[in-house]
Amino acid sequence: MRRGASGSLPPPVPPMPGQARRDWHAIVALLPYLAGYRLRIGLALGCMIAAKVANLGVPLLLKLIVDHLSAAKTLSALGRAHDSPAVILLGGVGLLVVAYAIVRLSTSLFTELRELLFAKVTENAVRGIALEVFRHLHGLSLRFHLDRQTGGMTRDIERGTRGVQSVITYSVYNILPTLVEIGLVLVVFVTRYEAYYALVTLAALLVYITFTVKISAWRTHFRRSMNELESRASSRAIDSLLNYETVKYFGNEAFEAERYDDNLRRFRAAAVRSQRSLSMLNFGQQTIIATGLVFILWRATLAVAAGRQTLGDLVLINTFMLQLYVPLNFLGIIYRELKQSLTDMDRLFTLTRQPREIADREHAPALRIDAKRGARVVFEHVDFAYHPDRSILHDVSFVVEAGTTTAIVGHSGSGKSTLARLLFRFYDVDSAGAGRILVDGQDIRDVQQDTLRAAIGIVPQDTVLFNDSLYFNIAYGRPGASRDDVIAAARAGQIDAFIESLPQGYETSVGERGLKLSGGEKQRVAIARTLLKDPPILILDEATSALDSRSERAIQGALERVARGRTTLVIAHRLSTVVSAEQILVMEQGRIVERGTHAALLAANGTYAQMWGLQQYGQAGLAQGNLGQAGLAQGNPAQTDSPRTSPPSPHAACDAA
Structure with missing residues (x-):
């Protein structure tokens, strides 16, 4: 089984078409969140340049120190030096050492100032994006949330916000400083030394960057496969834990663990493939760096041996190359993480680009309800389907007068709860000729959603x-x-x-x-x-379904008191809870088949009367069963031989009511 599960790994996810274009779109989408901090960003970039200039001064000062000490040693060997080492240090070399320390300290100072200035920009950008995504998700329709797995979506949000922080950090703290430093070093090589050093350095950089980009692009789909499998494992784990009681009811702990382990095995295999490609990338990068370093140091060594350059020049060139190649060594990692962060950002911004199925129309007014009279709710010839091939409501029309109670009854799946969802605008009646819903004469599609929902309260x-x-x-x-x-x-x-x-x-x-x-x-x-x-409008969707009979009577009384003066829509299975409603609608397969008061519907001897009779018979049977059990407990066989009670007629039930 395990080998079969491991062998059925999904193929690597192919690179997304136009990925480079999507990366640029993600960057462009990020820019508005940074626009409000232009001054702070400018100061941070100034500190970055100052830090790199100071960092460039470190090898130059080190060269001067080495040349001074080398000259002093040469003079001492020739017997021309009359000063002791202490005097030498107190002289020019001592000042150079102090300057060297100051420059290194300046590099650290400007770097910390840059990070201090930019920290607020980064955190505020992340906060702004996360808040916008959160608000947008709450603005999407119920259909979107029913079709998505919450665990996977939260992982996309977490990765996306981390990706925003990573893109800003890598760009400002790593990529831009490295590019500035490369430019400064190439200028020094061209102006102070021969162009050979600059050409070799530039060629090595180009080969390094090209190799890194190509290999990283090749292995991006491995990382994407890892992320997809990780999201799937996380979603299933969260779903299993949320349904903890269901797992326990059926004793499926081992089954859930096997499902989770199957996802972990798939993730492990994808992670191993990713690590192999990473090792190949790292080795290739080190080979390019080592080759470029050998060519440059060999040329510098020959120049020192020929007397064209000093020992300090060799130290300077070597230090420059180390300062360049140390960040370049991490540039591959940074590029990979940057690409992954851009992918995560794109997934995050994709959430913000999800269209709002239920959106307020431009300049939509607030819902207006007469506080004294109350709200009047009207359904006019409403047709509705969650999917085109599955119609739920068919030409539903009714009126709930202000301050009255209308009950909707029917079998499960008849469309009762759909009416409440439409009134809340979880869905809209969009198609032409599909009817409309009015509150105090206002089409709910033409008013602001928040004001509509503020006027409605629901007990689900x-x-x-x-x-x-x-x-x-x-x-x-x-x-x-x-x-x-x-x-x-x-x-x-x-x-x-x-x-x-x-x-x-x-x-x-x-x-x-x-x-x-x-x-x-x-x-x-x-x-x-x-x-x-x-709220002025109240929806009770099986509000007492989870209560015992005693609690139901107490709650029912409280609900009736609360419903007085409010426009109330009651959705119920238990007909005993709706007998006092001014209007009762009976639904079957999305259509209203009967309407009227409790007494009128019983007198009509139709669907409602049959439902009432069955429920009354069920209660009578339950009471009879309890009496039978009591008789058995007392050893009275007569209780078990009593004739079976026949269902009461609807008219008898009506008389009893």
């Missing part, structure tokens, strides 16, 4: 909480609300007694996605934070 069926305290999760309904308001909302949501019984009270952590709470407790938190939001 599946409540997901932040990994924070109970207080934070309730206060999330209205950030900035006072503590008294939060506690009042918890009391109205029938969860205050539970919270106060906890050792840490409102500061109790709810865990990842609220897993430390039961389903009913999570739903009460959702009810409390919606009550805190205090």
Whole structure:
């Protein structure tokens, strides 16, 4: 099995077409985030040039020191020197040594000043980009987030922000300084020595850079394969941990570990291929550097032996070459990391270029709702499909009058929750002739999304909480609300007694996605934070589905009190929770098949009446089963022989209601 898994490695990802163009696009996209720091960038570049000029002075001073000492030694050997070594050091050589130390210190000083000046630019650029991406992702449609894996997307964001920092750091701290230093050294070689040194140095640099670029471009797809496999492994690991309970329910720990290990094996194989190509690149770079250094030092040695140059000149040329080739030795690594960082940046900026499926129209006004009268919600001939080949809603029309409650019932998959998503503008009714949704006479596609959603509160069926305290999760309904308001909302949501019984009270952590709470407790938190939001439009999507009967009655009473004076849309399976609604809509396969009050629908003896009868029969059967179990516990066989109860007729149910 293991050999099969390893042998089924995906082929290396081929280089993306137009990768160079994409790299330049990433750089161009980065520039606006740096534009606000022109003065600071100019000062930092000035410090960089000053540091390189000072660094160029180090070999020159070292040459003078060596020449002075060499001359002093020659004079001493000829018996012409009458000064002691101490006098020599206190003289010209001593001053050169002090100047040498000052120049080296100046190099470090200007380098640190450059980094100090540029640190704010880098951090603010990273912060600005990360914030824009975060806001943009929240602005994308629900469809985008359902189609993406959160783990892989977060990895792209992390890599992208690190890539921004790496591109700025490598460019300002490594590539530009190296280019400046190369230019200064070539000028010195041409002006002070023969052009041979400059030509050999330039030729070695060109060969080195060409080799590095070609090989690095060749091995880029290995790195991309590694990243893809790493993202896949991370996504699956996060998905498995988020579904911890499901894994435990089915005892699939070993299966999940095998899946994760399979991804790790693939990643390991890709990493080995990448390391092989890296070793080849490093060896080739060192061969080019060594060859250029041999040609230059051999020529300098011959010139010293012929008396055309001094020993200090040899030291100067050697020091120049070391100062050039030491950063060049890392230039290959820097280039590879720069290319990878640009790729990561491109993936990050690709997220920002994702079109917003649900976008405000230009100059869209805010939603206006009459505070006294309330909001009137109208669905007019709405057709909708998540995908073109799968229609969900068909010509749905209804009106929720201001301050009234409309309930929507039906079997699972009939399109009930889709109505709530459309009202929230998670999706838009876009196609021509597909209808429209109005709030107080305003097409919701023509108003600002944030004002629309601010006017709607929802208690969802599946409540997901932040990994924070109970207080934070309730206060999330209205950030900035006072503590008294939060506690009042918890009391109205029938969860205050539970919270106060906890050792840490409102500061109790709810865990990842609220897993430390039961389903009913999570739903009460959702009810409390919606009550805190205090919206004019209320959506209750199976708001009491996770509650027991006693808690359901208490919560139902609280919800009915909250719904008074609000435009309320109730989505329910349990019909007992909607009997008091002014209007009940019955949906089947995306169509409204019945509408009316509870009593009218029962009298019609249609789909709703059948659903009501089945639910009443189910409750009666459950009660009968409980009585039977009690009879068995008491040893009363008569309880087990009682005739089976037949389903009550809808009319009897209506009379009972």
